[in-house]
Ligand code: HEC
Ligand code: HEC
């Protein structure tokens with residue numbers, strides 16, 4: 017019952033916004049047009065440096081149950097190396113303070129979809145076998161990350177169409 021009411025309310029809003037959503041989709045930039053603005057992080061963490069050490073994406077982004085989030089690594093994971101490596105660097109000393117204080121490093125988000133969008137990492141990475149790089153670009157070559165692939169509705173739907181995956185409104189907005 018609650019679900020039904022919620023769905024109807026959503027449809028009214030959605031249908032009213034279709035012309036606007038479509039006009040935005042039509043001018044949606046291709047991947048290359050996304051402005052390369054590096055996100056300034058609390059610590060100068062480099063994917064390039066760390067992946068060159070042989071670490072795998074999922075050593076740090078474990079996609080734990082229920083699988084929506086890729087997640088961030090625990091500070092203890094970083095300190096397994098950094099209690100000795102570069103221990104006298106001020107950045108590593110800050111990292112050590114976060115860990116000993118039981119605090120997560122306040123990483124700034126690079127990729128984000130609004131709360132009314134349903135997205136699952138497990139569905140894409142495990143079930144549909146889509147590579148991280150397809151949606152996040154060549155992370156292993158980056159010192160600093162920026163949003164280099166779009167997360168617009170048009171970009172989701174375009175890939176779904178290419179893979180013959182469903183594109184019903186409910187799939188991404190109000191899954192039963
Ligand atoms: C497998 C070991 C290992 C792990 C795990 C690891 N690092 Fe590193 N990290 C290194 C090495 C090696 C360097 C390069 C040191 C150098 O420049 O000599 C480095 C460099 C750094 C630097 C630059 C330090 C400076 O002042 O030059 C930062 C910041 C850093 N790591 C943060 C992290 C964070 C945050 C994590 C956890 C998400 C992490 N590291 C996990 C090995 C590791
Ligand atoms: C040693 C741990 C470590 C490894 C290995 C690692 N990452 Fe990360 N990742 C981090 C940390 C720490 C951040 C937050 C800082 C940043 O954005 O650079 C992050 C951020 C990200 C983000 C941005 C998340 C957001 O805020 O939207 C993406 C995307 C990402 N990583 C993808 C990857 C991919 C793809 C790989 C493998 C090629 C990988 N990572 C390997 C630690 C790691």
Ligand code: HEC
Nearest residue numbers: 073077085086087127128129135140141146147148151167
């Ligand atoms: C089909 C596209 C797609 C694939 C494949 C994908 N991601 Fe993401 N990723 C996204 C989107 C969209 C977001 C924003 C999600 C949100 O806001 O809820 C995101 C967010 C993230 C974040 C930020 C924190 C979080 O958990 O939401 C990290 C870290 C990340 N991705 C890492 C990875 C890694 C590592 C892989 C491969 C193992 C991967 N992603 C595969 C699209 C993708």
Ligand code: HEC
Nearest residue numbers: 133134135139144146150167171172175176179181187188
């Ligand atoms: C690189 C291609 C690609 C991109 C980009 C992509 N998807 Fe998907 N998505 C897929 C494929 C393939 C499936 C699997 C369809 C199937 O079940 O066969 C899927 C499945 C899904 C499902 C159903 C998951 C389930 O477990 O039932 C949802 C919801 C979804 N995607 C949302 C999104 C959203 C939201 C975005 C954009 C932020 C997005 N997708 C971007 C390829 C993509």
Ligand code: HEC
Nearest residue numbers: 030033037040129130133167168169172173183184185188
């Ligand atoms: C494959 C996933 C997917 C499907 C299918 C989908 N959407 Fe979306 N939708 C999104 C994403 C992602 C956003 C957020 C876009 C952004 O952040 O720019 C969005 C945003 C919206 C918005 C807000 C306006 C905007 O453009 O940001 C409306 C309204 C909307 N969708 C309606 C619909 C309707 C109606 C349908 C069915 C015709 C639909 N969506 C199908 C992923 C999807």
